[in-house]
Every structure is written in structure tokens, then in C-alpha cells.
Amino acid sequence: MPTAHLYTDAEAAAHPRVAAVFADIRATRNSDFINNFWRALANQPALLERTWASLKEVMVAPGTLDPLTKELIYIAVSTINACTYCIHSHTAAARAKGMSDDQHAELLAVIGMASETNAIANALQIPVDPEFQVT
Amino acid sequence: MPTAHLYTDAEAAAHPRVAAVFADIRATRNSDFINNFWRALANQPALLERTWASLKEVMVAPGTLDPLTKELIYIAVSTINACTYCIHSHTAAARAKGMSDDQHAELLAVIGMASETNAIANALQIPVDPEFQVT
Amino acid sequence: MPTAHLYTDAEAAAHPRVAAVFADIRATRNSDFINNFWRALANQPALLERTWASLKEVMVAPGTLDPLTKELIYIAVSTINACTYCIHSHTAAARAKGMSDDQHAELLAVIGMASETNAIANALQIPVDPEFQVT
Amino acid sequence: MPTAHLYTDAEAAAHPRVAAVFADIRATRNSDFINNFWRALANQPALLERTWASLKEVMVAPGTLDPLTKELIYIAVSTINACTYCIHSHTAAARAKGMSDDQHAELLAVIGMASETNAIANALQIPVDPEFQVT
Amino acid sequence: MPTAHLYTDAEAAAHPRVAAVFADIRATRNSDFINNFWRALANQPALLERTWASLKEVMVAPGTLDPLTKELIYIAVSTINACTYCIHSHTAAARAKGMSDDQHAELLAVIGMASETNAIANALQIPVDPEFQVT
Amino acid sequence: MPTAHLYTDAEAAAHPRVAAVFADIRATRNSDFINNFWRALANQPALLERTWASLKEVMVAPGTLDPLTKELIYIAVSTINACTYCIHSHTAAARAKGMSDDQHAELLAVIGMASETNAIANALQIPVDPEFQVT
Incomplete structure (x- = not known):
């Protein structure tokens, strides 16, 4: 069991900043799958945005x-x-x-x-x- | 300061099992330099032999x-x-x-x-x- | 699964030193709930007593x-x-x-x-x- | 001894991206002192910029x-x-x-x-x- | 769930190097039980052989x-x-x-x-x- | 360099609670030597007393x-x-x-x-x- 709520797709859609990150994850990975790590980080949009931006820079960028x-x-x-x-x-x-x-x-x-x-x-x-x- | 003695080359030469490992390190690396890790392990020839053999298998072998x-x-x-x-x-x-x-x-x-x-x-x-x- | 037995309330009641600590936990926290950590420590009354005393001093005392x-x-x-x-x-x-x-x-x-x-x-x-x- | 070079102020001044971060550290902290952590990160401007931006967001922002x-x-x-x-x-x-x-x-x-x-x-x-x- | 396959006895029997280690584990421990650690290591016979040999030397030998x-x-x-x-x-x-x-x-x-x-x-x-x- | 002051014997003597622990360390170990760990803990008498009492119970008591x-x-x-x-x-x-x-x-x-x-x-x-x- 997690120590914070995991956002469903419906909940993410209701929060524009979360929805934007989820959309970028899907576009970047070319997959509809959003794993639980991002669903948990959705509780704090600032942390979600910063962590995803860093991960893209460190792990995805050439x-x-x-x-x-x-x-x-x-x-x-x-x-x-x-x-x-x-x-x-x-x-x-x-x-x-x-x-x-x-x-x-x-x-x-x-x-x-x-x-x-x-x-x-x-x-x-x-x-x-x-x-x-x-x- | 280390918690065990570091073998000098002279001390290593006096212990056949240690001397054999040091010789193999030098031959494998094509260098006369023996770093302190091996000089400290020389206190226990069995550990020295096993660790060096494992390192060669894991890190050196193709x-x-x-x-x-x-x-x-x-x-x-x-x-x-x-x-x-x-x-x-x-x-x-x-x-x-x-x-x-x-x-x-x-x-x-x-x-x-x-x-x-x-x-x-x-x-x-x-x-x-x-x-x-x-x- | 734990690596030691978890004391039930009945088992705790049968050991005076364990019972005393459990009673103090309940009184200090003003709650009947005893979490599993203390039920596992009950296997060693000395460790149970010392750990609870330290926790009270460090976390509860002003x-x-x-x-x-x-x-x-x-x-x-x-x-x-x-x-x-x-x-x-x-x-x-x-x-x-x-x-x-x-x-x-x-x-x-x-x-x-x-x-x-x-x-x-x-x-x-x-x-x-x-x-x-x-x- | 560090495993990478520590940038002096003169070296930092010669690299615009490093110089910009050092200037922002000084302005944010209202101090001329740049500690060694940032002098070591200066070897990779992208990592320096991202780490400092994160630190400001996490530790400095209200x-x-x-x-x-x-x-x-x-x-x-x-x-x-x-x-x-x-x-x-x-x-x-x-x-x-x-x-x-x-x-x-x-x-x-x-x-x-x-x-x-x-x-x-x-x-x-x-x-x-x-x-x-x-x- | 493990991140690699766990070898069954039948699968181990089909790989001579794995079968040999499993047989030695059974003989050394005087027990038919092979725990999951070795069933997972069986994916790499060299690692299985080396780890078991080291464990025997470190933990079993007098x-x-x-x-x-x-x-x-x-x-x-x-x-x-x-x-x-x-x-x-x-x-x-x-x-x-x-x-x-x-x-x-x-x-x-x-x-x-x-x-x-x-x-x-x-x-x-x-x-x-x-x-x-x-x- | 430590992050807190190390008490000298003279400083310890001036604080009764610290002096009492130092005296008990010396008596228990039958040695005049007080190592730096205790000299650093002397900044907080309560922590010093509790840590030494625990150490005696765990490491010294039969x-x-x-x-x-x-x-x-x-x-x-x-x-x-x-x-x-x-x-x-x-x-x-x-x-x-x-x-x-x-x-x-x-x-x-x-x-x-x-x-x-x-x-x-x-x-x-x-x-x-x-x-x-x-x-």
C-alpha cells in the first residue's frame, strides 16, 4: 500500500498541470501506459513537473x-x-x-x-x- | 590509517601465495603498480586469491x-x-x-x-x- | 512474515514486564492500539523496555x-x-x-x-x- | 582529493553558463562565497544549471x-x-x-x-x- | 515477483552445469531443499558456480x-x-x-x-x- | 573536523552530569582513556547518559x-x-x-x-x- 494517493486517469484529467505531464509522458514514450510512480507524484504538481523534466533531460535526451x-x-x-x-x-x-x-x-x-x-x-x-x- | 597492515613488495615476496597473486595482477594489468586494496588483502591469502580470481572473471574476462x-x-x-x-x-x-x-x-x-x-x-x-x- | 513471534494481548498480559510496557504505551498515547513493532519486541523484555523508554524521551518529551x-x-x-x-x-x-x-x-x-x-x-x-x- | 576539477573564479568567468549560475548563487545567498560543490559541478554546465535550479525551488522558495x-x-x-x-x-x-x-x-x-x-x-x-x- | 526466472528442478536437470551445482548444494547441506536464491542464479551458470564455491569456502569450510x-x-x-x-x-x-x-x-x-x-x-x-x- | 565541540577533561569536570558519565566510563573500562565519541556527545548530557547506559546494557552486561x-x-x-x-x-x-x-x-x-x-x-x-x- 502506498503512503499517498495514486491518481487515476480521470483525476489527472481534472488537474491541468498533472494532465499536461501525463500527456507528455505518453507522447515521449509513445505509449498510453502511465506507471504508478507518476500517479503518486501527481499529488504535488511542482514535484511531478520537475522530476519528469529532469528524467527527460537525464535519461531520454541524447x-x-x-x-x-x-x-x-x-x-x-x-x-x-x-x-x-x-x-x-x-x-x-x-x-x-x-x-x-x-x-x-x-x-x-x-x-x-x-x-x-x-x-x-x-x-x-x-x-x-x-x-x-x-x- | 587502515585497520590492517599493507604488505610491501618485500613482504609479499616472502609469502608464496601472495607473491603469486601480485605477479598475476602485474601480468594481467601489464603494469608494475599494485594498489593498496591488494596490499591489505594480502593478510589473508585465501581471501586475496578468491577476490582476485573473481575480479578477473567479472571485470577482465570478455x-x-x-x-x-x-x-x-x-x-x-x-x-x-x-x-x-x-x-x-x-x-x-x-x-x-x-x-x-x-x-x-x-x-x-x-x-x-x-x-x-x-x-x-x-x-x-x-x-x-x-x-x-x-x- | 516476521522473523519472530508477535505477542497477542493475551500473551502480553501473561508477562508482567511486557504488560507494563504495553500499559504505558496505551496510557502515553491515549489509545488502545499497540502496533506490531512493540508486539515483536515483546520477545525480549529488556529491549522492549529500553526502546520504549528511549522513544518516550526522544519523541514524546518536550x-x-x-x-x-x-x-x-x-x-x-x-x-x-x-x-x-x-x-x-x-x-x-x-x-x-x-x-x-x-x-x-x-x-x-x-x-x-x-x-x-x-x-x-x-x-x-x-x-x-x-x-x-x-x- | 576530488575526482573532478574544481573551477576557480577565473575559470568560471570564462564559461558563460557557469558564470551565470555562480552569479545567481551569489545574488540568491547575498554572499560572495561559492562552496566547492558548485565548483565541482561546473564541469557539466547542464547538471550545474539543473541542480541549482532544483535546489532553489526545493530549499529556497517559500x-x-x-x-x-x-x-x-x-x-x-x-x-x-x-x-x-x-x-x-x-x-x-x-x-x-x-x-x-x-x-x-x-x-x-x-x-x-x-x-x-x-x-x-x-x-x-x-x-x-x-x-x-x-x- | 522476481526479475528473472526461477529454475524448476526439471529445468535445472536439463542444464549440466546447473544440475552439478544443485547436486553439490544438496550433498553439502544433506537436504533436498534448494532455496530460491540458487534457482534465480541458475540463469547464469558462471555466477551460480562462483557464488556457491565462495559460499562454501566462506560459510561452510572450517x-x-x-x-x-x-x-x-x-x-x-x-x-x-x-x-x-x-x-x-x-x-x-x-x-x-x-x-x-x-x-x-x-x-x-x-x-x-x-x-x-x-x-x-x-x-x-x-x-x-x-x-x-x-x- | 567534527560538527560539534569535543569536551576536554577540564570542560567535562565543570559539568556534573558529563563528569559522572566520564567517571563511569573510566571505572567500567578500567582505563583513563575517554575516546572522542563521548567527548562529542557531552554537548547533550541527556543523550550522553542514555547512550552510555544503553551501551553498557547491550555490550558490557553479560x-x-x-x-x-x-x-x-x-x-x-x-x-x-x-x-x-x-x-x-x-x-x-x-x-x-x-x-x-x-x-x-x-x-x-x-x-x-x-x-x-x-x-x-x-x-x-x-x-x-x-x-x-x-x-
Whole structure:
């Protein structure tokens, strides 16, 4: 159960700012599906507008990282932050962008390996080698 | 200051199992540089051997994700786990594998965006849409 | 499913130390409702007593932060620690203490913004400005 | 040491988009001081602009939570995310907005208490009481 | 719902590498029960083999920490990482290895106490006493 | 640098409640050394008293877990919470209570292994086996 109301399509249609974002999500994704994350954010139009605008800029606009790579990074962050919703939504998004079963499995291996060495390095409080200085 | 001793080259040379791993690190990376992480793990040869073997399998062996993508994922995980050492070592590794300043900046944008939506989705306890079910 | 037994009212009544804490919770909150957190802690009377005493001192006793502000902070911590139970219980508590929908939405915006900049600052390993030194 | 270059004032002045954000930070805060976070973000003007615009909207624009309360929430999130830089910068900001030593101490007590019960509730996997359902 | 397929016994039997690991799990544990973690890892035989080999080396092979102590540590880590699955599986494993209700309760008390002081120490950014230096 | 003042012995002596806790720490530990954690908590006598009382009850009072096991669990939690101060103070405490280098190395192996499987299990969102139900 969520801690805030999830807007139905009818409720969204009654709020112009929410309706405008929902329309842009549908147009940008070329799909009628609005997932629950946006239906929950609809409670605060300003947060809804800002979050969707940022997501479009970060995840949709062309850049130097390809869309699938950005989804893999998103899954990695969501996993360590233990965000069940985000793990599911971005794993689905990555598959929709072409992630193969083998790529998913390799992603898991890297996430697991990094978590293992992160914990060991933190427990050992290993001093940073001066060779890593890049600036 | 670390919580365990860092092996010098002379100390490593005196322990055959440690010496063998250090030699393989040098050969695999084609560099004489052994970073502090391995010098700290040298206190437990079994952990040193297993960790290096896993890292070679996960990060060095060819697969369906390219080496730079794996480094970007590693940085993302290390950032959320707040591992100072690992953030530095893998940012340096990513640069050595060709990460540009623009790619680094986009990586940061994705990590930040994911962390923001992770927190909001968790605070809202948003139920997973059935459309995300993939199995 | 929990990893320990949840005490029913009948079971609590049969253990004097548990019964005493349950009675104090009811008296302090002026409500007959005992939520599952305390029913699970009842397995260890010492932990139950100490945790309830601390909670009364920290969250109920008057101080320089008002009760609603303390609940907002509690939600923020629970969100980053990904504690589903605590997010629900303290969001309900905050609403009972007067949190409006707009305040909830602003809370989410701050939690999200902080998480985003936390991740970016950690990834960049930004040195602390000496101007921030306060002691 | 940071993982990216920190822009000096001279370097910022040479990049119009960076210079514009730095000027707005100075005008908004009515202070000449630009802290290192923004000097590091200057490497990516788009991220710098978006992050500053969001921060102004979330932390500076008037709303239903007062500025000090928002800083306390920011400190709480930064603490759990183990962001050394953010803990320092937002503790300084909270003091500048009037946080007393007693309020700081109470904030710590709430953060500590929440972390303790978060861990216990997660370890016990306590089921959410239906009474907490708010939607 | 998982984000990858869970292998049935029939599917495992059809993949020699998966079948071999499942057989070794059964032989090592002297039980026919294969829990879902391994059924999910079966999608990537290399990750399955490596993870099981590591788990046998770390958790099953004799060492200087007894098996129950290692399970308690595993529960502690899983709790802070908010891994619902791992909390359940390792709490069950600890009980199977003799963890009493009192030991479970003391474990919770230590995990809670550590989380509380971790948060307070991080919020205060307390400098490490030179007396703690051990190397 | 800390975010609050560290009490010197002279300052502590001037505050009766602080002086009483410091005296009890010294008597309990049979040592004149007061580490910085308590010197920072001295800013809030109530928090200082409550935290020390809890620590004595959880870590010092006899129970069903031996003192060294409790320190190992404390290190594990502190590592995942990325608390530099606590990792150092409790690693030193564990050594003082007899932790050998081999035990430290095995502790690291368990912490690393748990973190790896936690991340993989979370990324896979593996459903909990009904066999793990214990209540």
C-alpha cells in the first residue's frame, strides 16, 4: 500500500498541470501506459513537473552514454538503495531497450562484486593510492 | 590509517601465495603498480586469491558488457555504498579505459537522478505495476 | 512474515514486564492500539523496555524541536534506511500530528534533493570547504 | 582529493553558463562565497544549471515547511547516506539559519533513534499494521 | 515477483552445469531443499558456480569463527543492506544452527545499538582517536 | 573536523552530569582513556547518559552472546553503514578482546560475501521461500 494517493486517469484529467505531464509522458514514450510512480507524484504538481523534466533531460535526451547503459547504471543504484519499485521499473525498461539475459546476469555479477569489495575496502579503511589522483 | 597492515613488495615476496597473486595482477594489468586494496588483502591469502580470481572473471574476462560500462556500474555501486577508496580506484580505472569528462558528468547525472527517485519511491511505498512483471 | 513471534494481548498480559510496557504505551498515547513493532519486541523484555523508554524521551518529551518536525526527520531517516515498516508507521504518525499533503510533498522533495546531491558529492569526493568548520 | 576539477573564479568567468549560475548563487545567498560543490559541478554546465535550479525551488522558495526544518531533514538524509561533504555543508547552513546547540543535539537523538528502530524493524521483518493505511 | 526466472528442478536437470551445482548444494547441506536464491542464479551458470564455491569456502569450510557466529554477522549485514530475502534465509539458517530466541534478541540489540551510534558518529563527523591506530 | 565541540577533561569536570558519565566510563573500562565519541556527545548530557547506559546494557552486561562476537557484529554493521569512526573504534575494541588476524580476515570475508549476495538477491527481487517461515 502506498503512503499517498495514486491518481487515476480521470483525476489527472481534472488537474491541468498533472494532465499536461501525463500527456507528455505518453507522447515521449509513445505509449498510453502511465506507471504508478507518476500517479503518486501527481499529488504535488511542482514535484511531478520537475522530476519528469529532469528524467527527460537525464535519461531520454541524447548524450555520450547510450540509453541502455544509463538503464544499467539506474538498476545498479536502485539495487544498492534497496528500492523495490525502481529495481522492477528499470529492469523492465532495460529489457525494453534490449538488455539480454546474459547482460542482466553480467550486470548482477558486477553489482555483486562491487558490493563485496566496497564492504571489504571500507572495513579495512584502505588509504587511497596517490596514483589515483586525477585532478 | 587502515585497520590492517599493507604488505610491501618485500613482504609479499616472502609469502608464496601472495607473491603469486601480485605477479598475476602485474601480468594481467601489464603494469608494475599494485594498489593498496591488494596490499591489505594480502593478510589473508585465501581471501586475496578468491577476490582476485573473481575480479578477473567479472571485470577482465570478455562478456556481453564492455569494460568501460562495467567500470561505470562499479562507480555507481561504490558511490551509493559510500566507499571512498573504491570511488577513487574505479574512477581512475574508468578514465584509463577511456571515460571522457562528458561521460563522467552524465554518469553523475544518472546516479543523482536514480538516488532522487529511489528515495521518493521508497518514501511513497509505490506498489509495483503488474506491467513490469517479466517472468 | 516476521522473523519472530508477535505477542497477542493475551500473551502480553501473561508477562508482567511486557504488560507494563504495553500499559504505558496505551496510557502515553491515549489509545488502545499497540502496533506490531512493540508486539515483536515483546520477545525480549529488556529491549522492549529500553526502546520504549528511549522513544518516550526522544519523541514524546518536550524539547526544542516540535513533535511534527521530529516525525518528518524520522520519515527521512527511515526512507534512506529503506525500512518499509517505519516509513508507514511514521508517515501515519506525522499525519496524526497534523502533516498536510503539501508538507508531505515538500518533505519528499527535500529527501529526494538531498539524496541526489549526496550521491553526486560522494561520487566527486568533494573536499569540505574550510568555511564550514564550526568548532 | 576530488575526482573532478574544481573551477576557480577565473575559470568560471570564462564559461558563460557557469558564470551565470555562480552569479545567481551569489545574488540568491547575498554572499560572495561559492562552496566547492558548485565548483565541482561546473564541469557539466547542464547538471550545474539543473541542480541549482532544483535546489532553489526545493530549499529556497517559500513553502509549507520552514527553511530550518528543511535543513534538519537534509542533514538527516546526508547522515544516513554517509555524505561527509553534505553533512558539513548542511550543518553549517542549519547553524546559519538559527539551529541552536540544543536543536542540533535533539536532531542527533532523533536520527540515532530512528536508525536503531529501522534496523530492528528490518531485522524482524515486521508486517505493516493495516491501521497505518492512509489511502 | 522476481526479475528473472526461477529454475524448476526439471529445468535445472536439463542444464549440466546447473544440475552439478544443485547436486553439490544438496550433498553439502544433506537436504533436498534448494532455496530460491540458487534457482534465480541458475540463469547464469558462471555466477551460480562462483557464488556457491565462495559460499562454501566462506560459510561452510572450517575456520576460526564458528558457523553460528558467521550467520549472526550475515544477518547483521543483510539487515543494514535491507535485503528482505537474505534476512529471512539467514535467520532461518542461524536458527537451524542453534540460535536461541535470547541470542536472536541480543543480536537485534547489538544491530540496533550499532546503527544508532553509527548515525550519531557520522552526523558529528568525529575524528578518529590516534589510540585506535593498530598498524 | 567534527560538527560539534569535543569536551576536554577540564570542560567535562565543570559539568556534573558529563563528569559522572566520564567517571563511569573510566571505572567500567578500567582505563583513563575517554575516546572522542563521548567527548562529542557531552554537548547533550541527556543523550550522553542514555547512550552510555544503553551501551553498557547491550555490550558490557553479560548475556548469551560473548563480548567478542558482539564486537564482530558491531564492526559488520558499522562497515555497511560506512561509519569510519565506528569501524576504527570497534576494530580496536575487538582486538583488545582477543580478535586474531585470522578472525579479522574471516570477518571481512563474511561481510564481503553477505554484501555480494544481498545485492544480487535485491536486484533479482527473489521471493522468500515459505520454508523460511519461523513463526
